[in-house]
Amino acid sequence: MSAENRSAGAWLRSRIPVDEQALTAIGSEPIPGHLKRWWWCIGGTPAYLFLVQVAGGILLTFYYVPSQELAYESVAAIGEQVRFGWYLRSVHKWASHLMIATLLLHMMRVFFTGAYRAPRELNWMVGCALLILTLGAGFTGYSLVWEQLSYWGATVAANLSAAVPFVGERLAEFLRGGPTVGQNMLTRLFVLHVGAIPTLTMGCIAIHIYLVRAHGVTELDLPKKERKTFPFFPDHFLTELALALFLMFLLTCLALIFPAGLSEKANPLETPEHIKPEWYFLWAFRWLKLMTERTAIVTQGIFLAAIVFWPFVDKWLRRRNPRSEASVAFGAAGVALLLALTVWEAFDSIP
Numbered sequence: 001m002s003a004e005n006r007s008a009g010a011w012l013r014s015r016i017p018v019d020e021q022a023l024t025a026i027g028s029e030p031i032p033g034h035l036k037r038w039w040w041c042i043g044g045t046p047a048y049l050f051l052v053q054v055a056g057g058i059l060l061t062f063y064y065v066p067s068q069e070l071a072y073e074s075v076a077a078i079g080e081q082v083r084f085g086w087y088l089r090s091v092h093k094w095a096s097h098l099m100i101a102t103l104l105l106h107m108m109r110v111f112f113t114g115a116y117r118a119p120r121e122l123n124w125m126v127g128c129a130l131l132i133l134t135l136g137a138g139f140t141g142y143s144l145v146w147e148q149l150s151y152w153g154a155t156v157a158a159n160l161s162a163a164v165p166f167v168g169e170r171l172a173e174f175l176r177g178g179p180t181v182g183q184n185m186l187t188r189l190f191v192l193h194v195g196a197i198p199t200l201t202m203g204c205i206a207i208h209i210y211l212v213r214a215h216g217v218t219e220l221d222l223p224k225k226e227r228k229t230f231p232f233f234p235d236h237f238l239t240e241l242a243l244a245l246f247l248m249f250l251l252t253c254l255a256l257i258f259p260a261g262l263s264e265k266a267n268p269l270e271t272p273e274h275i276k277p278e279w280y281f282l283w284a285f286r287w288l289k290l291m292t293e294r295t296a297i298v299t300q301g302i303f304l305a306a307i308v309f310w311p312f313v314d315k316w317l318r319r320r321n322p323r324s325e326a327s328v329a330f331g332a333a334g335v336a337l338l339l340a341l342t343v344w345e346a347f348d349s350i351p
């Protein structure tokens with residue numbers, strides 16, 4: 001190292017007094033060998049995709065105009081006039097789909113391996129908050145385009161929130177910012193999408209990762225001498241980096257082959273004949289068609305509460321029968337139900 005570099009390094013170290021040994025120790029923490037498989041460390045994928053979303057989202061916000069009259073045109077201009085705007089928009093769209101898909105896979109991995117059990121119940125609940133926030137980001141994101149699906153999707157969401165017991169009317173009023181869906185709701189969706197949701201997501205990811213580090217990841221049920229470990233840095237870090245490069249390649253291919261399009265501009269006077277939400281809300285949409293709004297909202301609330309508090313339900317089940325794997329059966333039934341409703345709605349053309 002040259003004398004100049006040494007002095008620059010010394011200057012920086014004296015200005016930012018970091019305990020390098022402690023930092024190295026944190027970085028090289030041994031992690032269980034089974035995390036070499038993607039299925040076991042899949043949580044890193046939505047974490048990386050979240051970074052892609054934040055970086056792309058900031059760039060898109062330079063051009064997006066959150067106004068009822070100009071939102072749609074500004075999105076069209078991003079696609080047609082801004083240099084690489086089509087690429088940014090398409091990557092943002094595809095990364096949102098991949099983030100939700102990998103998040104669901106991560107959640108299933110945690111559920112079916114029982115990794116939510118003590119002492120990780122709280123981290124499961126933080127994970128549930130992350131899922132809700134990510135779905136919220138998806139919903140608010142496609143509402144911002146202000147095309148027909150955005151407008152009518154926002155209208156359905158506001159009407160549905162009015163069916164929530166006790167607080168429904170207030171909730172709908174808060175979402176709409178008035179009696180009808182219009183500029184006030186668009187402003188609120190924008191604030192939620194670019195400000196509140198990303199900030200809360202960042203906070204929840206920080207708590208989530210802190211708790212993962214504090215408890216360590218769940219060990220496999222192996223005899224002690226068969227348990228292998230490898231260091232987080234550089235081994236796991238480099239694997240995640242390779243995965244990040246692959247994901248960027250995949251996102252670029254998706255953006256090139258299926259670029260984000262635009263349908264008709266929002267028209268409050270014309271209800272579209274076929275309105276379908278994004279794939280991750282299809283199950284909820286089908287559920288709504290099977291019963292009254294109020295019953296659908298209440299049953300979905302119960303379903304969500306069961307997921308959030310499942311670690312405690314599981315504890316109760318296992319107290320009655322310590323070897324019980326009833327949770328796996330309940331989980332499989334839940335996944336099958338959601339899949340069936342999704343496929344039903346996706347292939348059903350009757351509005």
Ligand code: HEM
Pocket residue numbers: 040041042043044046047048050103106107110115116120123124125126127128130131134205208212216217218
């Ligand atoms: C943006 C969302 C999320 C991110 C970035 C994230 C990230 C991670 C990471 C990096 C790990 C370490 C092990 C692994 O990669 O599997 C992990 C573990 C864990 N996650 Fe997530 N996660 C998210 C959402 C969720 C959700 C939706 C749930 C469940 C509702 C959840 C529950 C858990 C639990 C309980 C662990 C501990 C697992 C163990 O000890 O084996 N996470 N998460």
